[in-house]
Amino acid sequence: MKKMNYPSRLLKIESGQQFSSDQVSLFESDTNYKKTLAEKVDKAITQIIDLNENSDGMTYSIELPKGISHNIGDEIKSKVVKELTAYEVRIFTSIVALAQLAKARSELFYLEKINRAYFEVTLTQIFKLMGIAAGRGKKDGDLVKKSLLSLQSKKFIYHEDEQFIVSPLVQIHGYGTEKNIWDTSLKITVDSCFFDFAKSKKHTYFLLPFDINKRLREVNKGRPNVSVELLVKYLYQSKHCSNVSTVEYSHSRLVDIMNLSRYIKNKNYPRIKAAIKKGFETAKAIDLIEKVEESKNMFDELKYVIHFK
DNA sequence: GCCTTCGGCAAGTATTCGGA
DNA sequence: TCCGAATACTTGCCGAAGGC
Structure with a gap:
């Protein structure tokens, strides 16, 4: 198994x-x-x-x-x-x-x-x-x-x-x-x-x-880092539940699922991006994803387009 | 001048290393 | 094999810097 x-x-x-x-x-x-x-x-x-x-x-x-x-x-x-x-x-x-x-x-x-x-x-x-x-x-x-x-x-x-x-x-x-x-x-x-x-x-x-x-x-x-561990699980879930090779996450969705509001509470905003980056780097290192592209959604909000391996 | 944000510091936590 | 020291990283806090 x-x-x-x-x-x-x-x-x-x-x-x-x-x-x-x-x-x-x-x-x-x-x-x-x-x-x-x-x-x-x-x-x-x-x-x-x-x-x-x-x-x-x-x-x-x-x-x-x-x-x-x-x-x-x-x-x-x-x-x-x-x-x-x-x-x-x-x-x-x-x-x-x-x-x-x-x-x-x-x-x-x-x-x-x-x-x-x-x-x-x-x-x-x-x-x-x-x-x-x-x-x-x-x-x-x-x-x-x-x-x-x-x-x-x-x-x-x-x-x-x-x-x-x-x-x-x-x-x-x-x-x-x-x-x-x-x-x-x-x-x-x-x-x-x-x-x-x-x-x-x-x-x-x-x-x-x-x-x-x-x-x-x-x-x-x-x-x-707890946020990184959670993101990796979510990425495995997306991969399993999706038929296509890419998936999109908005910035705010990542803040939610990675529980990054703790940084907002302490006004440590740069740490939010750093944690997201580290999460993606980790997912790459374990061969789960190929690459990530940054883009804008229809509300002009930052989104991440994730390409799975 | 006030509020927000940044960045550095100290404390806390997990891991590795090396000597006994 | 055990244990403390060293290392690597996170976290919370606070003062300085910068924007309005």
Whole structure:
């Protein structure tokens, strides 16, 4: 198996794009809808603050999707909102791959009542999919463990049928305390958005190479950039879902999907272009795209025409 | 003169390297 | 194999520069 089926829905949640503009306008116009969401979010925030105040060294947090305006003060936000790191994005990729491998071995179990899937993994398996060579030191193990823990203490907001869900996407149940951290089996449950591929809907997933994290590590040294990792996934999605060899992204769309508003917030505008450039350079380096041309769309806005390999 | 933007700095984070 | 140091890169912040 060379490629995994990556659920499009998960990618949307990762990049804060889980609500369409139609849904966003519904939140703004439909008071009932808005109230339901606000109540859920408020409840989650209270819970997070509570947990953080009485915590065991863990930091709990929430991801707020784009377009959903909610009255949360900056002071509260700084306490509860923590953006996804590139490492966490890579963990998502690894977990999707492992869930799929478990499914192929009939070792993935769907728990209907909580709409989650259960399976078991080892740190060695996660390591391999993170692209880190086996037999590395304790420090690397701690790093992966830390990201896993950070992911499970992070709540995401999304939609399941007519229901709002505010919940972690990945949860680890029963961490092994054995000395051999590498081959201890970790009991994991993931939300249903991890296994959308099980349904027969067309284009609810796209193909992503199993060794994508390894390739990304090879071409980019040092601390990884979350925007670059997200763009690469979106480009794989575009390639999978399109019959033509080129695809166009407007500048503002890239700012959205790459979550570049963090630079706008700090007025670091040059970093936006730099991040986009680095994203394309990375995609070229992993042989995903051939070249990118800059052009203008019908609204005279900057757009990028991407030629796939 | 005020506001926006830039660029540099320090702190934080991930990775590699090399000595014990 | 482990651990700290060095390296590479990101991020947040703040003051200086520039435009209106």
